[in-house]
Amino acid sequence: MRRGLISWSREEVPQAILEARVARLQQAMREARLDAVLAYTSFAQPAPVQWLTHFVPYWSEALAVVLPHGAPTLLAALTPRVHPWIREVSHLGEVVSAPRLGEKTGEFLREQGLGDRADSKARIGVIGLDGLPWSVGEPLVKAFGEDSLVDASALYAQLRQTADRAELDLAKRATAIGEAALLAIPAGATRAAEVLAAIEASARRAGAEEVLLRIAPDFTRNATLSRMEGDAPLGERYAVELSVAYKGSW
Incomplete structure (x- = not known):
């Protein structure tokens, strides 16, 4: 839902x-x-x-x-x-x-x-x-x-080929929401929950009706991206995958 x-x-x-x-x-x-x-x-x-x-x-x-x-x-x-x-x-x-x-x-x-x-x-x-x-x-x-x-x-x-202007503009808006959400990650974050919360808050405030997130909290140990249940400490390197939907455009 x-x-x-x-x-x-x-x-x-x-x-x-x-x-x-x-x-x-x-x-x-x-x-x-x-x-x-x-x-x-x-x-x-x-x-x-x-x-x-x-x-x-x-x-x-x-x-x-x-x-x-x-x-x-x-x-x-x-x-x-x-x-x-x-x-x-x-x-x-x-x-x-x-x-x-x-x-x-x-x-x-x-x-x-x-x-x-x-x-x-x-x-x-x-x-x-x-x-x-x-x-x-x-x-x-x-x-x-x-x-x-x-x-x-x-x-x-x-x-649908080629896409009309309205379709392209929605896709651009969804992309901009996603990019801004990733930039909202706190520089000093030490926990996965901090990263995920900052991303979702930014995207929701910008109008995204859906936000799907996966994270690999310690990329050097395990590069598998997964939906986070609970929390985990961040390693020296971590990875995030983000998908957002805006007005039905992902």
Whole structure:
């Protein structure tokens, strides 16, 4: 679960940028004859949905459904009480409660007319098809047939090349937060906890919603970087690995 504030700055990521990304995907869908594109999101896999809608989950899972026209719909396994927050931090057409994510997605696609024609199968693109949890994929296979799911990963990758200005600026900001956090390490630190606390405090104050740290407290004895549980004295040389997320950009 993420622990930092997730918000949407329209100055950093304008609504028009998100709409342009979706429009490019919809154009590519028409060229590839796809009836819909699905993008799965979770704590561990936020990138495609973040890029299309700016939504980044704190926990649980969701699917963004992009149809040939209109704004994306988010089917979320989150409780309805967080729907106002989802709408506040992302650009979506609709938010649908989906405790059984795969089944609800199948129902939603049926409501949009997919799979109704007997003379042709629905073609549903899935970004990261190989990584789609089977708990989500199985109901879709049962509803539309295995041949209906098409891997849209390459199509998505092409759309992200080259990166637009908003994406580059977020990456630069995340990098700057990380660099400043490393510079915040006290010069006279003697314990691992001092180093890790200073790094996390700096990154959190700068707006990072996630901070992942690993440390080798005595690099001359053991160069293995690991998550620190408790504390340890620092050797003459030590190493730190830091990853930060800012507005979904690592």
